[in-house]
Amino acid sequence: MIDLGTTLGSVELRTPLIGAAGTVGSVVDFAGVADLSLYGAAVAKSVSEEPWEGRPAPRLAPSGLGMLNSIGIQNPGIEAWVEQVGPYLADLDVPVWGSAVGKTAAEFGRVAAGLERAGVQAIEINLSCPNLEGHGMFALDRDATGAVVGAVRQAVGIPIGAKLSPNAEDIGAISSAAVAAGADWLVLTNTVWGAGIDIRTRRPLLSGLIGGYSGPPLKPIALRCVLETRRVLPEVPIIGCGGVTRGADVLEFLLAGASAVCLGTAHFDRPRIAGKILDEVRLLMADHEMTSIRDYIGAVQPW
Numbered sequence: 083m084i085d086l087g088t089t090l091g092s093v094e095l096r097t098p099l100i101g102a103a104g105t106v107g108s109v110v111d112f113a114g115v116a117d118l119s120l121y122g123a124a125v126a127k128s129v130s131e132e133p134w135e136g137r138p139a140p141r142l143a144p145s146g147l148g149m150l151n152s153i154g155i156q157n158p159g160i161e162a163w164v165e166q167v168g169p170y171l172a173d174l175d176v177p178v179w180g181s182a183v184g185k186t187a188a189e190f191g192r193v194a195a196g197l198e199r200a201g202v203q204a205i206e207i208n209l210s211c212p213n214l215e216g217h218g219m220f221a222l223d224r225d226a227t228g229a230v231v232g233a234v235r236q237a238v239g240i241p242i243g244a245k246l247s248p249n250a251e252d253i254g255a256i257s258s259a260a261v262a263a264g265a266d267w268l269v270l271t272n273t274v275w276g277a278g279i280d281i282r283t284r285r286p287l288l289s290g291l292i293g294g295y296s297g298p299p300l301k302p303i304a305l306r307c308v309l310e311t312r313r314v315l316p317e318v319p320i321i322g323c324g325g326v327t328r329g330a331d332v333l334e335f336l337l338a339g340a341s342a343v344c345l346g347t348a349h350f351d352r353p354r355i356a357g358k359i360l361d362e363v364r365l366l367m368a369d370h371e372m373t374s375i376r377d378y379i380g381a382v383q384p385w
């Protein structure tokens with residue numbers, strides 16, 4: 083009997099797959115196209131305090147083996163979200179986590195409180211957005227990361243995870259700041275900055291010129307972030323996120339030290355891909371004569 087259950091701090095997940103923020107809509111809409119029972123959790127699209135319009139088209143573009151996006155975190159704002167999505171959360175066959183985004187630490191805290199009120203079971207803090215209190219992204223700076231995580235920690239009682247950026251110069255240091263401020267786990271990682279140009283029209287592939295690059299080419303970068311963070315924070319739960327499309331990718335992230343993985347861009351090709359991935363995981367585990375997926379976590383061997 084193969085056990086796919088895993089644990090993130092105090093949270094039990096029935097499978098190691100988590101629907102990645104921004105790729106499973108509000109989760110309520112995703113229930114119509116995929117089997118939610120295959121996921122340990124699903125993260126709804128990031129929400130801010132006020133409505134954000136998002137960027138103009140084009141804002142999604144295939145590029146190489148991955149995908150560029152600059153959606154601009156289009157969302158209706160927390161009040162509308164609580165009203166529109168909140169009432170449906172309890173009926174879904176998956177624990178739904180909210181994703182908070184904001185322009186200041188205080189705004190993150192207020193959004194997180196709204197998400198908790200709506201009934202989400204955990205909160206992911208999307209630190210990969212511009213920091214209007216300072217420069218660059220929150221997730222590039224230890225103090226800014228700590229301030230945001232601390233504000234969310236103060237605002238809610240449910241578990242919180244900090245979603246960091248592969249663009250950070252020292253991911254271990256940013257991870258440490260997030261954990262010191264109260265993050266229960268780390269999500270490694272969000273998209274990496276990228277760009278593309280159509281050589282016929284000579285225009286950028288994205289209206290915003292630069293966007294986030296995701297999909298299979300992100301996997302080695304995200305895996306490196308997991309390994310580096312695990313080295314400095316061996317006891318802190320990690321969710322690997324970047325380029326998972328196969329069962330083998332799941333096991334690779336777990337061996338590196340992740341306890342679960344997000345599934346993002348893969349949904350755009352094939353919304354029901356979770357079933358295929360879990361079948362592959364079971365086959366690989368049988369081949370490795372493993373019965374509990376937990377036994378892979380951090381089991382990478384040195385040369």
Ligand SMILES: Cc1cc2nc3c(=O)[nH]c(=O)nc-3n(C[C@H](O)[C@H](O)[C@H](O)COP(=O)(O)O)c2cc1C
Nearest residue numbers: 102103104128151208271272296297324325346347
């Ligand atoms: C179209 C699109 C929208 C996204 N929106 C969000 C978002 O709202 N919040 C967030 O934290 N991450 C967002 N992400 C990032 C994903 O959750 C994930 O971290 C990233 O795509 C890497 O995983 P993947 O390679 O499996 O897609 C988005 C990604 C894509 C492709």
